Amino acid sequence: MTTPATNSTLDQAADVLSGAPAYLYGYARVSTQAQDLTRQIDRLSAFGVTAENLYVDKRTGTDFEREGLADVLSRLRPGDILALDSLDRLGRTAHKMGEVARKLLADGVHLVVLAGALPFDSRTSGTQTQMALATLSFLAEVELIYQRERRASARASRETRGKTWGRPREVDRAAVLADLDAGLSANKTAAKHGIGRATVFRIKAEARTAAGAAAPVVPEVELVETDGPGGEWPGQYAVPLDAAE
Structure with missing residues (x-):
């Protein structure tokens, strides 16, 4: 308002x-x-x-x-x-x-x-105003110190657990899959690319899913004159070539 x-x-x-x-x-x-x-x-x-x-x-x-x-x-x-x-x-x-x-x-x-x-x-x-602004400056500096300490502590904690700091880097998925196809173990592939084993397995699973989701093959058909099932509906029907032969 x-x-x-x-x-x-x-x-x-x-x-x-x-x-x-x-x-x-x-x-x-x-x-x-x-x-x-x-x-x-x-x-x-x-x-x-x-x-x-x-x-x-x-x-x-x-x-x-x-x-x-x-x-x-x-x-x-x-x-x-x-x-x-x-x-x-x-x-x-x-x-x-x-x-x-x-x-x-x-x-x-x-x-x-x-x-x-x-x-x-x-x-x-004027004195009271300057004192108030000086106090604000002091508190702002304390805030910055605490922020730096929290960031440093978080970084040290992640590095201790073997995790990287900052934005995650791009992973060369094709290179990871190529190493796995060549017989390199998941542990060695992860170490080589600087990623976790879970990431390796996720990339592998996603690749399999993508391969399995490929478009199905549609069989070739031809139109054949027939009386239809039971001879009740004569006309042209699409029949697979294998069945037509």
Whole structure:
């Protein structure tokens, strides 16, 4: 659900040139349709966000194609204010939250976080804002470290079990079948091609199935004048050549 703002881009540009007050926007998000936005909306309304300038999403933070967030970000201009109930409304990861927050501040947009673990108001508290962004940077680096450790652990686990890492490579099925036809055992064929025995047997079974599924041979026939079965239906009948002889 997204409520369109009443302020046009031309209106905003005119306001900036005339020194008119900036626009105040609010953004709220929950991860599922079953969750309730009431608490966030009430807090944003109490801060002064009007209904026409309030944008909401009911989608997960890991999916960054969110219409409500995209709409409000497209409307923000230097001097405008974006209010959030908590900073994690911008995304599920510290990296994504920090990326969006830094871009907004760099574009001259003020960011006000009303609650959560890192509340701050970039209009009045430069130190608190910098501390919040520094904390996000630290958490983002920790996330990257954990991701690298998980990948390294998964790789080591697969290599210990004799499995390869990364995308499976293409198997030369014809070469595998040729080695089997030449009498090479399944174990040696698997080792030669860097695949598992199960893959060798699967390729062999699929080849047999394909061979067995070949089109059946249709016998040649000719039309023969006959009285038909029991002499009751005279006419031409298709009779296999072997039977006709």
